[in-house]
Amino acid sequence: MEPITILLALAGASFGYAGSQYVSKQKASSADQKSADKLALAKKEAEELKLKAKEEVIELKERAQSDISTEQKELKESQRRIIDRENNIDKKFEDLDTRNNDLRKNEEDLITLKEEIKQIKLRQQDKLQGIAKLTKQEAEAQLIDTVQKDVSKDLTDLVSKLQKEAVRNAEGLAQEVILSAMERIAGDVTAERTITSLKIDDSVKGRIIGKEGRNIQALQKELGVDILMDEAPGTVVISSFDPVRRQVARVALENLIKDGRIHPGKIEEIVQKAHKVIEKEIDQAAEDACREVGVSGLPDQIMHHLGELKFRTSYGQNVLKHSTEMAHIATIIAEEVGADVRVSKTAALLHDLGKALTHKIEGKHHHISGDLLRKYGMGEEISHAAEAHHEDIDATTPEAMVVRVVDSLSAARPGARNISSENFSQRMSELENTAKNFKGVDKAYAISAGREVRIIVESKIIDDFTAIKLAKEIAHKIESTMSYPGTIKVNVLRETRAVEYAK
Numbered sequence: 001m002e003p004i005t006i007l008l009a010l011a012g013a014s015f016g017y018a019g020s021q022y023v024s025k026q027k028a029s030s031a032d033q034k035s036a037d038k039l040a041l042a043k044k045e046a047e048e049l050k051l052k053a054k055e056e057v058i059e060l061k062e063r064a065q066s067d068i069s070t071e072q073k074e075l076k077e078s079q080r081r082i083i084d085r086e087n088n089i090d091k092k093f094e095d096l097d098t099r100n101n102d103l104r105k106n107e108e109d110l111i112t113l114k115e116e117i118k119q120i121k122l123r124q125q126d127k128l129q130g131i132a133k134l135t136k137q138e139a140e141a142q143l144i145d146t147v148q149k150d151v152s153k154d155l156t157d158l159v160s161k162l163q164k165e166a167v168r169n170a171e172g173l174a175q176e177v178i179l180s181a182m183e184r185i186a187g188d189v190t191a192e193r194t195i196t197s198l199k200i201d202d203s204v205k206g207r208i209i210g211k212e213g214r215n216i217q218a219l220q221k222e223l224g225v226d227i228l229m230d231e232a233p234g235t236v237v238i239s240s241f242d243p244v245r246r247q248v249a250r251v252a253l254e255n256l257i258k259d260g261r262i263h264p265g266k267i268e269e270i271v272q273k274a275h276k277v278i279e280k281e282i283d284q285a286a287e288d289a290c291r292e293v294g295v296s297g298l299p300d301q302i303m304h305h306l307g308e309l310k311f312r313t314s315y316g317q318n319v320l321k322h323s324t325e326m327a328h329i330a331t332i333i334a335e336e337v338g339a340d341v342r343v344s345k346t347a348a349l350l351h352d353l354g355k356a357l358t359h360k361i362e363g364k365h366h367h368i369s370g371d372l373l374r375k376y377g378m379g380e381e382i383s384h385a386a387e388a389h390h391e392d393i394d395a396t397t398p399e400a401m402v403v404r405v406v407d408s409l410s411a412a413r414p415g416a417r418n419i420s421s422e423n424f425s426q427r428m429s430e431l432e433n434t435a436k437n438f439k440g441v442d443k444a445y446a447i448s449a450g451r452e453v454r455i456i457v458e459s460k461i462i463d464d465f466t467a468i469k470l471a472k473e474i475a476h477k478i479e480s481t482m483s484y485p486g487t488i489k490v491n492v493l494r495e496t497r498a499v500e501y502a503k
Contacts, residue, residue, distance in 0.1 A: 252270050306353060354367065440458050
């Protein structure tokens with residue numbers, strides 16, 4: 001390389017280095033200036049913030065001092081009110097002390113005054129006893145006797161008036177509810193009598209009896225009934241206290257006669273089939289009754305006894321139909337009077353359950369019903385309502401009263417039951433004799449087919465007030481000693497006649 005070229009290259013490099021150093025110095029100088037400017041700006045802003053902070057501190061201080069001053073004023077005001085209240089309380093205590101002292105003094109004066117009045121009263125009583133020549137007890141007795149005589153008639157009139165008002169107000173609503181229920185439910189439910197006899201040809205009787213009576217003995221042994229062949233021509237009479245057995249015997253005899261093969265071996269087979277037929281009929285009758293009245297969930301034992309009521313009658317009235325009719329009427333009446341509908345209709349359906357067992361268990365049927373229902377967990381409300389449908393147990397619930405009412409409705413309406421003329425005459429005599437046993441009764445007549453007993457009393461012995469009491473006593477006596485369907489009206493009549501002759 002030539003020297004000149006080298007020199008030029010060195011010169012260019014030196015110039016470039018110098019130029020770059022100059023540029024760097026210029027840039028550094030510019031950066032220092034910018035930094036100085038920013039620092040100055042920051043200092044200025046810091047001074048401003050510091051000044052502003054001081055102002056805010058001063059303002060907060062002034063505000064705090066103002067708040068403290070306000071609170072001090074409120075505190076002083078509260079202290080003043082408390083001091084005033086304490087002064088008022090102290091004043092009231094002083095007033096109370098003064099009043100207590102006054103009351104204590106008045107009480108002492110009152111005690112003294114009472115003692116003086118008591119002494120005056122005793123002196124007056126002594127003077128009155130001396131004047132009247134009567135002791136205090138004798139005077140009180142005479143006064144009570146006089147007052148009783150004076151108010152007796154008024155009291156009798158008042159009692160009669162209250163009774164008439166109660167009857168007038170309650171009778172309309174009761175009749176409306178009962179008649180509505182009867183109109184909706186009344187039907188031909190009266191009397192399907194249990195069949196205890198069969199019409200057969202006399203020629204078949206000998207085959208039923210069998211050689212040396214073997215057939216009829218086998219029948220009676222298998223069925224547990226008495227079979228009477230000679231009661232009437234063309235008739236076989238089945239006798240048993242158990243209505244279900246009578247039905248089994250009826251079915252078995254009918255099937256034997258149809259089959260024609262009557263011998264001990266066939267009798268046993270037919271009787272077993274008859275048992276199954278009747279058991280099925282019992283279960284079906286219970287299911288139909290429950291479905292008809294809308295009762296469900298009864299225990300199997302209860303259902304079985306309920307179905308057995310299909311073959312039980314009371315005065316010619318089928319007990320199961322009587323029970324279902326009662327359940328329908330009880331539902332309507334319970335809705336009207338606000339009683340429990342479920343309890344009322346269930347108790348009405350099961351109230352005569354004991355009649356299915358009266359030939360097996362001693363006691364009245366309604367007591368047996370209550371015991372059975374409690375035994376199988378039907379609940380006390382249902383058990384009591386069913387058991388209390390007769391008068392020897394007090395009906396303590398609205399549902400029990402509903403069941404008692406509908407039992408009378410179903411049993412007592414015309415055509416529901418029948419009774420023999422002998423039993424009818426006996427009941428009429430018992431009704432009249434029960435009333436005649438009371439003191440002051442002159443005559444007694446059972447009228448309206450035993451629905452009313454009319455009693456004539458001696459006016460000199462029985463006054464108006466006693467007549468009211470006598471009617472209640474006779475009604476209670478009839479309820480406790482007699483058995484009858486429906487209700488009996490006790491009507492006591494008292495008449496005073498004054499007769500004189502003008503001559």
